[in-house]
Amino acid sequence: MKKVLAMVLLVLVMVPVLFAAGKAEAKSNYEIVVVPKDASNPWFVRMKVGVDEFAKGTHHTVYQRGTPDIDATLQAQLVQDLIAQGVDALCVVPVDLESIEPVLAQARKAGIVVITHEGADLENVDYDIEAFSNVGYGAFIMDNLAEAMGGEGVYTTMVASLTNGSHNEWADAGVAHQKANYPKMTLLAAEKRVESFDNGDVAYNVAKELFKKYPNLKGIMGTSSYDAPGVARAIEELGLIDKAFTSGTGMPLDNAALLESGIVKSLTLWDPALAGQAMIALAIKVLDGEKISGVVDLGVDGYTALQFKEGSKTVLEGEGWIVINKDNVYDFGF
Amino acid sequence: MGESLLKAVNIYKSFVGVEALKNVTFEIKPGEIHCLAGENGSGKSTLIKIISGVYTPDAGYMEFEGKRFSKITPIDAIKNGIQVIYQDFSIFPNLTVMENLAFNSELADRRKLVNHKRMRQIAEEAIAKIDFKVDLDAIVGNLSVAEKQMIAISRALIFNTKLIIMDEPTTALTRREVSNLFKIILRLKEMGIAILFVSHKLNEVFEISENFTILRSGERVASGSTSDLDAKKFTYYMTGREFQVHRFEYEKVKEEPIFSVDKIGIEGSFSNISFDVHSGEIVGITGLLDSGRTELGLALFGIKPIEEGEIKMRGKRIKLTNPRRAIHNKIGYLPEDRLSEGLFLSQSIGDNIVISEIDNLSKAFGILDRKQRRDEIKQWVKNLAIATPNPANACQTLSGGNQQRVVLAKWLACDLDLLILNGPTVGVDIGSKHDIHSILQDLAKRGMGLIIISDDLPEVLENCSRILVLKNGQVVGDMLASESDEKKILSYMM
Amino acid sequence: MKNRLKKLTSRNEPYIFLVLLAVCILIEIRSGQFFSPNNLVDIASAMIVPGLMAIGAFMVIVSGGIDVSFPALASLSFYATTKLLLDHNYQGGVVLPFLIAIGFGALLGAFNGLFISYFKLPTLIVTLGSSSVFKGLMQGALNSRQLAVIPTGMREWGKKALFVAKNPVSGLTSRMPVAFLVFLFALVFAFFLLRFTMFGRGIYAIGGSEVSAERAGFRVVLTKFLLYIMVGMIASVAGLIRVCMMQQAHPTNMLGMEMNIIAGVVLGGTAITGGRGTLLGCMLGTLLIVIVENSLILIGIPTSWKSVFTGALIIIGTGVSAYQVMHQGKTRSSKGKKQEVAQ
Amino acid sequence: MNKKRNKLVVDRHMFRLIVMIVAWMIFIAFTRFRKFYNLVNFQTMAAQFPEFGLMSLGVMLTMITGGIDLSVVGNANLTSILMAYLLINMTDVAGAIPPYAIPLVFFLAILIGATLGIFNGLLVSKAHIPPILATLGSGELYTGICMALTKGNAVSKFSRTYATTINNRLFGLIPVQLIIFTIMALLVWFLLSRTVFGTKIYMLGTSATAAKFSGLKTDTLLIKTYLLSGIVAALGGMIMLANYNSARADYGTVYTLQCVLIVVLGGVNPVGGKGKISGVILAIVLLRMLETGLNRFPKISSYYISLIWGGVLILVMVLNFFTENKRVRRKG
Structure with missing residues (x-):
């Protein structure tokens, strides 16, 4: 009985492995792995679509591998693990800049090409790709919010977490943009920046409390893709439609209903699938030994004329972002 | 004597190679009080479990009121009027008296919903049968042991019961409670209910039962009328050995007591108690369960520190605020409840022996001196003749008597001056x-000075030099063992 | 009367109620917003999901076990349900989703129940393992991701309000979701079950003494098996309600809430060793945790202090009830003694 | 006889773990030999597990006394955050730290860990709060203090010397983290099997009442156990500090359940009184091997790891059930 069970156990452990074992291992030049923050976030599911598409069209081994939870330590361990496997290039969207830094240093030491996305402040990278200039993007989200608020009123900012690099840059840029261009708007002094932890429920609860505690609060500038939908739900429920507003990043189809209902006027985004592809394309270029300078063309939509960020040798910025509103929300197909 | 109520004929039962019952035949008649006796491991509980349907016999059959069964299930047993009252009473300490009483019959009726009215009625009827008075809404866990037992008995009577099996029913009862129980047993007999009374306490067997069956090593060694039985025979049947009773004789060697207590007391438990223990003396403390005798024992070991009076060890005043202090002052305590207080059942015999003196078995920095530990264990296993093939075995593999020896060894290893023993032979085979x-x-x-706390009067009389009788937390009698007998002690106790 | 008072003070519920009241008054003083109609409605609606979960956790603890798998179980079943319906482009009402989720919940609960009741494995270990298994199934086999769009029927039901409370001062409104009725129904159901059915009394009996329950004729294995199925069903309902209320299905959002729920249940005076506890206490304890978690901004405590608060609450709350149990044990034994002496 | 059988059962448990490890290694050898069997891979694994391995040791110790420690991660983070602040203060403009800095922070970390552990011990022994709730609460509290101190930010920007020292390899071969873990594991092993303290906590875990009646200082023993658990957790935090060159309130949140899982899989009885360190180490190795091995198969979702973990845990328990049951029946 015992032995039978032991066998069953072993089979159970190995079946999924055997399944996959046959499929993998095509001969190729480079092994390039994309590591997202996690894998259940639709953002990175979309990124995976891009990566898989890229994999089909190339002879390189290209795949995306994420951790089960958004967790800085898990991501760092996964990257270490991939280093040990001796992959050729790593394309990472870091959860947390500080903790990934030493791991990326290890990767580079091991001769692995490191490309990041949303990690402009990282040091131990070959290149970091930003879909656009963070300052411009932040200012643009603010423009959206200001337009909805009619250019006046109290607002605050929401980020996934205070340690997230890009989100905070956007928020900072947004605030700076408001100060310069929308004098009638003021930042809520008591709560200048709140966190949503990439969790729609948290965004919802925080927003609800904020609106209750600060009756004159009129807008929340969201950054992560969970922020605006969560805040929108709070606005709707508190009966604040057309009295309070939000803006931020979001995927088109997921937010179609929100946009159509008019609670959120518009959302901004870039296509994560393309961002993923751009990282891989850049990694291949670097691996091939191509010189990266001047204006870089990665052959990926929106990443055909990348330019170095001012004063940086590693950060490449693409052009433009997409604005979605109720009119064009169905045009993108994702 | 007429028809028999239950007959178990030529029963065999073995567990993976070990024969627990060999060709045992047993018979009980309606309204009979029958005592089933035997040492631990003699097969008593296996026989009970076969009668109540928990086990299926390997061979043999049973007859209940003339109907023959080759095997029965627990439900069959209940339907045929057999009820077992286990030692732990099978109660729910977290629920009310009413629920404890009514659940069995509700379940037997396959009720799905709770009807508080009906349940109350059942409960009231049940306790009325034996004139038991209790608050039906009380939580059973808060009741006394005797009350719990009454609940178990009342519960058994709800059914059309013809036979009640009581597994060691007197173990945790005070003397008065025992006589109460016996009254109820007689009353049940009048109602025509047969009682199978499992015990190994000699005096109880003589006091209550009409007939007896004695098992030894899975075989029936004797059965018959209790009137034909005497103490010597009983012991012989139980153990297969004959024993010589040695009455303890004490000669005072030193005038100075090693241990003395002066007017000690704890509010609500006992008060104004004074006595001395001399080197080489065995002082017996006896009394009913509620006399404060256990609290006194706990106080002398520092578990329930005294609130008034003083304790002296070799003339020096000591404060016993916790067991460590007591051990430090060379006082040990063999607890009443061996299984939960005395032993670490799943740990090795060896560790159980050395645990209290373990600090002395270490080299620097609390590092265990393994050789010394081994020697120490070996010595005590040998000295106390603990029957085990390997002291690394778990303590739960031992019989009650051997387990008690382990607890004893633990204290002797501490090199004590005074050992307090609370019920030193409860649940122990006669031989042990x-x-x-x-x-x-x-x-x-x-x-060594010893204090034996026990309500087993022969034990006290046989082993002590001096006997104190407690009642309601006071010393009501103080006598030399040589000048007293059971009757005299009882007159003080009651 | 005196007796009654004594009974009351020897229980946990009044203390928790007082603590709860103190917290509410503190929030009211700090924000002036606590007793506004819409805030009360908000708290009631925030209570729905944890409340349902707590009912399940409570029953398991009363039976003498401890279940840490219910959030994973709920996640797997609501995710599978939502995904299934989306794949079939389901347009109907909310009944079918609930039935499916309950079905999945029963199945997964049976998985727990099988190992716990039949194999008699420790509940903590089984549920620790099964929560890992459920999570793996959801994320691996179902390839889960956030579902931002849920079937229309579910979405509409989630938005449906019993009534809308309005704060006369700020004009803010809050919906009392229809889901609250489900919570109330489950509460009444559990109350009835635990108090008026032999099955429910069996849960208490098993928690008191499993051996006694077996001997009394309770079908212990079956009762436990059914219990875990039921807990699975309740957890799944809670999960699906959350999806409807959130208007989206996020597979991992609920994971990690098990400990706070258990803390709430124990805070309400349920004995972690089983057998003792009331549904009322359990709800009070859960409510206390829900209120504290949802009112920090109202009190004016920075959100970064949230964990300090919940941590301290758990320690103080359980400490008080531990102290009380200890204290009670002492007075009881000395009282009992006196009675015996008096006899 | 029983103890022997007991031992056999424990050994059977170990045996099962070993069989699984070996089977998995053979399987990997056939399918992904080059990607798995290389020095770097083993070094990586050896550098990764110590952070939660240390915490598992703490959970194991407390579980032997019949308790549990769910505060290990909170403890580790609080310690590492405080030490990170200290390191920032000690870092000079050139980015260097004085040579005594590393021993000093380790010393202080042990002190902090011990203090946090004592707090747990007091809650469990003196306040009589059930360990599962006491440590859940204190863990939440420690995390809360971290959040309040850092506002959720990572604490970094201290000298890289700290990270490079701990992230180093002795003789270019053995990761320093592994050495720290090995020292602590040996220490715990020694405490459990060679000292008076070890015997006492096994006894305490078996029966607290009997321990009291045997004159053991049960409260002190509990406090000491939680103190030890606090120390190993703090050291786990110090390794995290090095591995991620930063400290943050929410690092390693997944480790809590992972540690409990490891310890139980390693054969420690959650009721107390039983468990060996060798089992816990085998469990760590097994889980690490499975996870790392699985990462060698790009097509397999990493999510299956948790499925396998849970499955292994339940199956091992079921196997134990069958052997245990046989034993009980035999005892009859």
Whole structure:
């Protein structure tokens, strides 16, 4: 009985492995792995679509591998693990800049090409790709919010977490943009920046409390893709439609209903699938030994004329972002 | 005597190679009080479990009121009027008296919903049968042991019961509660209910039962009318050995007591208690369960520190605020409840022996001196003749008597001056009981002071030099053992 | 009367109620917003999901076990349900989703129940393992991701309000979701079950003494098996309600809430060793945790202090009830003694 | 006889773990030999597990006494955050730290860990709060203090010397983290099997009442156990500090359940009184091997790891059930 069970156990452990074992291992030049923050976030599911598409069209081994939870330590361990496997290039969207830094240093030491996305402040990278200039993007989200608020009123900012690099840059840029261009708007002094932890429920609860505690609060500038939908739900429920507003990043189809209902006027985004592809394309270029300078063309939509960020040798910025509103929300197909 | 109520004929039962019952035949008649006796491991509980349907016999059959069964299920047993009252009473300490009483019959009726009215009625009827008065809404966990037992008995009576099996029903009862129980048993007999009374307490067997069956090593060694039985025969049937009773004799060697208490008391437990223990003396403390005797024992070991009075060890005043202080002052305590207070059942015999003296078995920095530990264990296993093939075995593999020896060894290893023993032979085989008694007497002869707390009067009379009787937390009698007998002690106790 | 008072003070519920009241008054003083109609409605609606979960956790603890798998179980079943319906482009009402989720919940609960009741494995270990298994199934086999769009029927039901409370001062409104009725129904159901059915009394009996329950004729294995199925069903309902209320299905959002729920249940005076506890206490304890978690901004405590608060609450709350149990044990034993002496 | 059998059962448990490890290694050898069997891979694994391995040791110790420690991660983070602040203060403009800095922070970390552990011990022994709730609460509290101190930010920007020292390899071969873990594991092993303290906590875990009646200082023993658990957790935090060159309130949140899982899989009885360190180490190795091995198969979702973990845990328990049951039946 015992032995039978032991066998069953072993089979159970190995079946999924055997399944996959046959499929993998095509001969190729480079092994390039994309590591997202996690894998259940639709953002990175979309990124995976891009990566898989890229994999089909190339002879390189290209795949995306994420951790089960958004967790800085898990991501760092996964990257270490991939280093040990001796992959050729790593394309990472870091959860947390500080903790990934030493791991990326290890990767580079091991001769692995490191490309990041949303990690402009990282040091131990070959290149970091930003879909656009963070300052411009932040200012643009603010423009959206200001337009909805009619250019006046109290607002605050929401980020996934205070340690997230890009989100905070956007928020900072947004605030700076408001100060310069929308004098009638003021930042809520008591709560200048709140966190949503990439969790729609948290965004919802925080927003609800904020609106209750600060009756004159009129807008929340969201950054992560969970922020605006969560805040929108709070606005709707508190009966604040057309009295309070939000803006931020979001995927088109997921937010179609929100946009159509008019609670959120518009959302901004870039296509994560393309961002993923751009990282891989850049990694291949670097691996091939191509010189990266001047204006870089990665052959990926929106990443055909990348330019170095001012004063940086590693950060490449693409052009433009997409604005979605109720009119064009169905045009993108994702 | 007419028809028999239950007959178990030529029963065999074995567990993976070990024969628990060999060709046992047993019979009980309606309204009969029958005592089933035997040492631990003699097959008593296996037989009960076969009768109540928990086990299926390997061979043999049973007859209940003339109907023959080759095997029965627990439900069949209940339907045929057999009820078992286990030692732990099978109660729910977290629920009310009413629920405890009514659940069984509700379940037997396959009720799905709770009807509080009906349940109350059932409960009231149940307790009325034996004139038991109790608050039906009380939580059972808060009741006394005797009350719990009454609940178990009342519950058994709800059914059309013809036979009640009581597994060691007197173990945790006070003397008065025992006589109460016996009254109820007689009353049940009048109602025509047969009682199978499992016990190994000699005096109880004589007091209550009409007939007896004695098992030894899975075989029936004797059965018949209790009137034909005497103490000597009983012991012989139980153990297969004959014992010589040694009455303890004490000669005072030193005038100075090693241990003395002066007017000690704890509010609500006992008060104004004074006595001395001399080297080589065995002092017996007896009394009913509620006399405060256990609290006194706990106080002398520092578990329930005294609130008034003073304790002296060799003339020096000591404060016993916790067991460590007591051990430090060379006082040990063999607890009443061996299984939960005395032993670490799943741990090795060896560790159980050395645990209290373990600090002395270390080299620097608390590092265990393994050789010394091994030697120490070996010595005590040998000294107390603990029957085990390997002291690394778990303590739960031992019989009750051997387990008690382990607890004893634990304290002897601490090199004590005073050992307090609370019920030293409760649940111990007769054979082991004799051995333990001679060990205790031997310890006294070598100069240790002992206090035996027990309500087993023969035990106290046989082993102590002096006897204190407690009642309601006071010393009501103080006598030399040589000048007293059971009757005299009882007159103080009641 | 005196007796009654004594009974009351020897229980946990009044203390928790007082603590709860103190917290509410503190929030009211700090924000002036606590007793506004819409805030009360908000708290009631925030209570729905944890409340349902707590009912399940409570029953398991009363039976003498401890279940840490219910959030994973709920996640797997609501995710599978939502995904299934989306794949079939389901347009109907909310009944079918609930039935499916309950079905999945029963199945997964049976998985727990099988190992716990039949194999008699420790509940903590089984549920620790099964929560890992459920999570793996959801994320691996179902390839889960956030579902931002849920079937229309579910979405509409989630938005449906019993009534809308309005704060006369700020004009803010809050919906009392229809889901609250489900919570109330489950509460009444559990109350009835635990108090008026032999099955429910069996849960208490098993928690008191499993051996006694077996001997009394309770079908212990079956009762436990059914219990875990039921807990699975309740957890799944809670999960699906959350999806409807959130208007989206996020597979991992609920994971990690098990400990706070258990803390709430124990805070309400349920004995972690089983057998003792009331549904009322359990709800009070859960409510206390829900209120504290949802009112920090109202009190004016920075959100970064949230964990300090919940941590301290758990320690103080359980400490008080531990102290009480200890204290009670002492007075009881000395009282009992006196009675015996008096006899 | 029983103890022997007991031992056999424990050994059977170990045996099962070993069989699984070996089977998995053979399987990997056939399918992904080059990607798995290389020095770097083993070094990586050896550098990764110590952070939660240390915490598992703490959970194991407390579980032997019949308790549990769910505060290990909170403890580790609080310690590492405080030490990170200290390191920032000690870092000079050139980015260097004085040579005594590393021993000093380790010393202080042990002190902090011990203090946090004592707090747990007091809650469990003196306040009589059930360990599962006491440590859940204190863990939440420690995390809360971290959040309040850092506002959720990572604490970094201290000298890289700290990270490079701990992230180093002795003789270019053995990761320093592994050495720290090995020292602590040996220490715990020694405490459990060679000292008076070890015997006492096994006894305490078996029966607290009997321990009291045997004159053991049960409260002190509990406090000491939680103190030890606090120390190993703090050291786990110090390794995290090095591995991620930063400290943050929410690092390693997944480790809590992972540690409990490891310890139980390693054969420690959650009721107390039983468990060996060798089992816990085998469990760590097994889980690490499975996870790392699985990462060698790009097509397999990493999510299956948790499925396998849970499955292994339940199956091992079921196997134990069958052997245990046989034993009980035999005892009859």
